[in-house]
Amino acid sequence: xxxxxxxxxxxxxxxxxDFSFGKVSESPRRRxxxxxxxxxxxxxxxxxxxxxxxPLYSHRVAVTGIDFSHEMLARAREKVEEMGLEPVxxxxxxxxRELDFPDETFDTVVAMFLVSVVPEPERxxxxxxxxxxxxxxxxxxxxxxxxxxxxxxxxxxxxxxxxTLGWHSDFAIERVTADPRLEVxxxxxxxxxxxxxxxxxxxx
Ligand SMILES: C[S@@+](CC[C@H](N)C(=O)[O-])C[C@H]1O[C@@H](n2cnc3c(N)ncnc32)[C@H](O)[C@@H]1O
Numbered sequence: 001x002x003x004x005x006x007x008x009x010x011x012x013x014x015x016x017x018d019f020s021f022g023k024v025s026e027s028p029r030r031r032x033x034x035x036x037x038x039x040x041x042x043x044x045x046x047x048x049x050x051x052x053x054x055p056l057y058s059h060r061v062a063v064t065g066i067d068f069s070h071e072m073l074a075r076a077r078e079k080v081e082e083m084g085l086e087p088v089x090x091x092x093x094x095x096x097r098e099l100d101f102p103d104e105t106f107d108t109v110v111a112m113f114l115v116s117v118v119p120e121p122e123r124x125x126x127x128x129x130x131x132x133x134x135x136x137x138x139x140x141x142x143x144x145x146x147x148x149x150x151x152x153x154x155x156x157x158x159x160x161x162x163x164t165l166g167w168h169s170d171f172a173i174e175r176v177t178a179d180p181r182l183e184v185x186x187x188x189x190x191x192x193x194x195x196x197x198x199x200x201x202x203x204x
Contacts, residue, residue, distance in 0.1 A: 003119055014071035017050050028190040029053050032141050037061055041107030046096050047114035051076030057087040066094040096124045104133040112141040116171035129181040138182055138201040145170040
């Protein structure tokens with residue numbers, strides 16, 4: 001997707017996002033937040049969206065969130081204010097392809113349901129690796145394309161509607177596993193029904 005298509009798409013999604021995607025993403029989101037909390041330290045959530053994950057972070061972490069969509073970020077800011085979410089230190093509008101943070105700023109860099117949405121996902125992963133400290137973790141949660149079966153055909157058929165849907169339905173996992181600074185240490189299917197994958201990297 002191009003960035004202006006992302007902006008248009010998520011301007012439309014913002015008012016209905018929590019209602020439409022909240023339930024299906026709840027279980028993988030909780031599991032991911034629990035992992036991030038257990039690690040503690042400085043956290044960057046890339047493509048934080050409406051901030052559905054923000055209430056799940058504990059006082060063990062200090063969270064910065066970025067997103068390109070002003071409308072999605074506005075919802076995240078509302079949550080932080082209304083719920084008084086103290087672990088959330090900063091929310092900024094930013095393109096994930098050019099993260100405005102120095103090298104090795106964060107202990108954990110997490111992106112949920114983002115990599116099949118962004119233009120140039122390889123560049124986003126490279127930026128995530130850059131701002132993660134050596135020995136830290138990059139965590140990506142996403143749906144990745146199936147190799148075979150009837151659902152693989154559906155994913156391929158839907159791919160041409162990516163600008164309307166707001167994501168790329170047949171996104172190959174290899175697009176985010178090639179950065180030489182990141183070693184895959186875990187790749188686990190997540191509920192519901194293995195639809196999403198928990199992909200954990202250690203920063204070399
Ligand atoms: C499917 S939503 C996921 C939101 C959130 N991570 C969640 O768990 O619900 C994808 C998000 O990625 C954001 N996004 C897409 N391209 C981006 C970019 N280049 N830089 C920053 N955010 C981007 C969109 O604005 C949208 O909020």
